[in-house]
Amino acid sequence: MQELKINNDAEDNYILEMLNINKNFIGVKALEDVSFRLKKGEVHAIVGENGAGKSTLMKILMGVYIKDSGDIIIDGKKVEFKSAIDAYNMGISMIFQELSLIPQLTVSQNIFLRIEPRSKLPFFVNENSITKKSLELMKNYKININPDIKVENLNRGTSQIVEILKVLAQKSKIIIMDEPTASLTREEELILYNIIKMLKTKGMSIIFISHRLKEIFEICDYVTVLRDGKNVTSKNIAEINEKNLIELMTGKKIECLHHKAVTTLDSKDEKYVLEVNKLSFKSRLMGVSFKVKKGEILAVTGLMGSGKTEIATILFGLNKPDTGDIFVNGRKVDFKNPFDAIKEGLFLIPEDRKNEGLFLSHSIEHNLILPIIKKISRGSFVSDIKSKNKAQEQVKNMSIKTPSIKQEVRYLSGGNQQKVVIGKWLMERPTILILDEPTVGLDVKSKSEVRKIICDLAKSDCSVIVFSSDLDEIIEIADRIIVLYKGTVFKEFINFPAVKEEILHSAIQGI
């Protein structure tokens, strides 16, 4: 890596230069004189808060938006992109955060979609050659996925890898990765890092967009920071540290990112709000037991397939356990559906906020008010005034940024959307709040805001269970940590003093 750096500095052979790019959206300056240079064989991070202009810049590079002014130079030649096809033909491709795979097709069919090798007969695809080529491709990058399996049968992490393979099959020169690790487990992350390293040695250039600063330091060579549509800086990654980077991104001095709740783990207070006893579910959970105290934040972590999701769904009444008991406040409960769970004050904030948490085409008010609608109604009729006031209040409490509570939720940024999902469940005081990957895909600032909300909640005596694969997050907010491995509780840690990340890491791997 050292060698590579020297090489790059010695000769300025940029594969891509975007110079003084300007872009306005109906009166809003999205990009102002932004420049960006990418070298051959470089992994270049672009960071910034939501709305900083990262995605606009990338969409211009992808030919989705057309710049107002500025130059794009590829391999020393000036280019004008009129559509996404133009950019594609210049060897630029993007790995989508929201998967662009077709679930009903197989892995290999997806990889070679649109570039299928033809058979001798016209109109027909040479299926054998697709499978063979996929296997070759995977071998090149040391990946092992059955090419004949349908994508709908894969989990999200593996699908993401397939998405990457799809781009690799296209023989691009520049690959844009937008939050590629957002849905990956640590294992899969490492596979991805390996792929990136191999791509580098093959001379490919990668633009890497991520909110996870740790991984930027782990695999990127160079970083460009954007803020409010302007260049802040471009630096070699060795010249900068994480704290600097956050300050550059937010434009503020960050005092302390940690909001560690100081809950006393008082042994005298043995009142458990939730007890889970020997939960088994198919072959995915094998006798999982744990307890949660009042005002405690319990973090549950583990690899994908370790049983995290299953526990969450069972606790919320979406699945029925094969065996095992759940006690809330000492009383045995048997939830048949989410309605029963909610009645007991047990709320779940799902991981997939767009598909499971929000009504995107409805207003903030309607989203927030839905769980308490019966309480603000007289008979069967909703009180408009109460509904408005309650929603207004919550928007303020959660500091959701919006011009009005009538705003449709889909127009909000990711961070604000997540605040709506959480705010919706805090309209009433939960006894137990379950959060599944609460900060996935959020920017640094929103992440820390959401974590603060969680800690404040625990301080006010609500019990919180956080299912998360973000170890930083777990260490930052949890009082107690449970590590699952292959459907059993593998280890348990009291997070005071803070557990070392490496220890947690090996526990997750079952070591």
Next chain:
Amino acid sequence: MAKEKIIEDTIINQDLRKKDRIKIIFRSNIVFVALVVVIAVFGFISPNFFRFENILNIGRQLSILSIMAFGMTPVIISGNIDLSVGATLAMASMTTALTIQATDQVILGVIVGLATGAFIGFLNGFLSTKGGIPSFLTTLGMMGAVRGFAMIITSTLAVQVYNQKYWSWFGDGKIGFLPTSIMWTIIAFVFIHVLLRYSTLGRYIYAVGGNLRAANFTGIKTDKVVIWSFVICGIFSALAGIILSSRMHAARPNIGEGYELNAIAAIILGGASLFGGKGNVIGTLLGALVIGTLGNGLILIGFDTYVQTMVRGIVIIAAVLFAGREKV
């Protein structure tokens, strides 16, 4: 697609410029624009169009379609569809007429008729939720089954009803200058409007149609909500059937064929989304008015029904096209 994205990006940050705001308002009220255009055109061509008699005439003709469309609006908003409303209309008119013929009790007949509609609606809802069949298929099957059953009862014969009360309460009567069928339309409109706009069930209907999974995660009993919206739809289809048979002084098993398509067209014209979560009964009313005035106007200026059918189809496609595709 890029254009929508731009609008989206802008709304996040600040208010839209005036020009764009007008564009959005125009798009979301396309049905109103369509109605004004239709009225203006026919008012200009035909001097009879604006006569009070003709306006009442349109209202009377429209009452059946409107009531069915109002009733189906909650079903569409919940993300479902009901193709069986025309058959339900016929079936309910038959049970009503048979009951009145046998007992001479109008109220009893009406109750039986509405219950028939409610029961068919319940079956639709139950099969579409608990049975796990998409409502398009459930109600497609129900359409055939119910229509066939209505035919079998009397071996396709009409059921004549001689009952002055029955005629005047629904089809023929007037309160002051207002025909009773228009009065029933107004009642249906207010009922559905209040349901959707002010009731908890209404909010749940929007939620279920907006995002079924999220609604389930919110603890809403989604099956129950869908079943209720089908029951309501069935009841209003039955009401439409009662009014129609009262106007004809007889119930026939073949009435209301193809009405479901007009009702769906009115709802979609009114801005509801076939994917659910969006729409309201005011839009449906305007949609029904567009379809109704279009038919009436074309007859006034001397076109036959085939031209009507054709023009109606074109207007629906044009309106939906102008409204722009909605990205959710």
